[in-house]
Amino acid sequence: MFLWGVAGSGYQAEGSAPASNWSRHASGYRDSVDFLHRYPEDIALAADLGVRVFRWCVEWARVQPTPGKWDFSFYDDVMSRVRAAGMRxxxxxxxxxxxxxxxxxxxxxxxxxxxxxxxxxxGRYAGDGSMWITFNEPVVYMAQEIRLGSFDPRMPVRLVRAHRRAYRMIHSHDPDAMVSSNTAYLPLVSHGSDLAFLAWVADTLDFVGIDYYYDVRPGNLTAVYATAGELWRIDPEPKGIYHALRGYARRFPKLPLYVVENGMPTDNGRPRADGYTRSDHLRDHVYWVLRARSEGVNVIGFNYWSLTDNFEWGSYRPRFGLYTVDVETDPELVRRPTDAVAAYREIIAAGGLPAGYRPLR
Structure with a gap:
């Protein structure tokens, strides 16, 4: 069964952030979209889409705010509600x-x-079909630590050791668990960047998790805007996800693939100047994912990033949400559906796209 899902993270959406490595960098953070208090609504919105997977982070800084002091009450209810809604x-x-x-x-x-x-x-959440990501985009994680002045040359080795031990830990609690560490597809350099982590842990992966957002091709070098954080200026390349999946299938032929993150940022929720919509972007990328699958690539799932808009590591300007939230101007933090909500609901209900669909890009 192909798994349709949505994705998000703790710090980017929860609000009321405890003291962490990001606290000192989060000017203008406010309370993000306040998932901490609005999670029943957001979980219900995800379930209403028909998704089978709900990806979230159990934030270490929240469950252990001080050494030796633990509090899982928030995540206990999140996990209970996710499972009660029929999502993994x-x-x-x-x-x-x-x-x-x-x-x-x-x-x-x-x-x-x-x-x-x-x-x-x-120990608390293993079993009942839970899937696991040890580190989100470890190479980009290291790059962020460099940017923030917190990197140490021993970090790559320590991340590898942590992943490998966590993998064994998870399987000791649940032998059937599916465990990965999602890698960011980086145009032109992914094969080399994966040597910093993914290649070292390949024997402790149950699937290859892939985050795909953009690519380059002759005539489209707009991916350079990612270096300045102006993600909305990048012209999407939907077919790139097809090539990325085929490439990872060749490099890891024994492992299934899962698109852990895919989505499109807009500039503060404004329409793109070229008229390409969030629903266009979603359908085009799903087309190429299913095209790869029809050709024998073992793709087992797709998560949309993200369920709601969130704090994009310094700014609310890039809007990725299926549901848009005006954090800086709306004190009620109303979740407003974008056109992609209906599109994703239709895709999930049909198990794909209408026969004869052809991508706009």
């Missing part, structure tokens, strides 16, 4: 955020502290 949790252990007290990956104690948290989370 896809649980991320680390989405670039750690408690302020932990000190980061330059600390000799970080690996043991990280694994202690992982043991608590895994």
């Amino acid at each position: 949790p896809m649980i991320t252990l680390d989405h670039w955020v750690y408690p302020a007290w932990a000190g980061g990956w330059r600390q000799a104690t970080m690996l043991a502290d990280w694994l202690a948290n992982a043991e608590k989370v895994v």
Whole structure:
């Protein structure tokens, strides 16, 4: 069965953020879209789409705000509601955020502290079909630590060790669990960047998780805008997801593939100047995912990033949400459906696109 899902992360959407490595960088954070208090509504919105997978992060800084003090009450209810709605949790252990007290990956104690948290989370939520992501986009995680001045040359080795031990930990609790660490597809350099992490953990992956947002081709070099954070200026390349999937299938022929993240940013929710809509983007990318699958590529799932708009690591300007939320101007934080909500609901109900659909791009 092909798995349709939605994705999000803790820090980017929860609000009321505890002290963490990101606290000092989050000017203008406000309370994000306040998933912390509005999660019943958001889980219901996801279920109404018909998705089978709900990806979220159990934020270490929230469950262990100080050493030795644990509180899982929030996530207990999140997981209970997700399962009650008939969705499988896809649980991320680390989405670039750690408690302020932990000190980061330059600390000799970080690996043991990280694994202690992982043991608590895994022991609590393993089973019942839960899927797992150990580290979100580890190469980009390292790049973020460099940008923020917190990188240590030992970080790559420590991430690899943490993933491998977490993989064994998860399988000791649930032998049938599906575990991965999603990799960001980076145009032109993904094969090389994956050597920094993915290649070292390939024997401890149950599927290859892929995040695809953009590509380059002759005549379209707009992916360069990603370096300035102006993601809305990138011209989408839907067919690139097809080539990315085929490439990962060749490199990891024994592993299924899962599109853990795919979506389109707009500039503060404004329509694109070229008229290409969120629903166009969704349908075109689904077309190429299913095209790869029809040709024998073992793609088992697709998550849309993201269910709602969120804090994009410094700004609310890039809007990725199926439901848009005006964090900076709307004190009620109303979830307003974009055109892609109806499109995704139709895709999921039909198990794909109408016969004869051809991508606009």
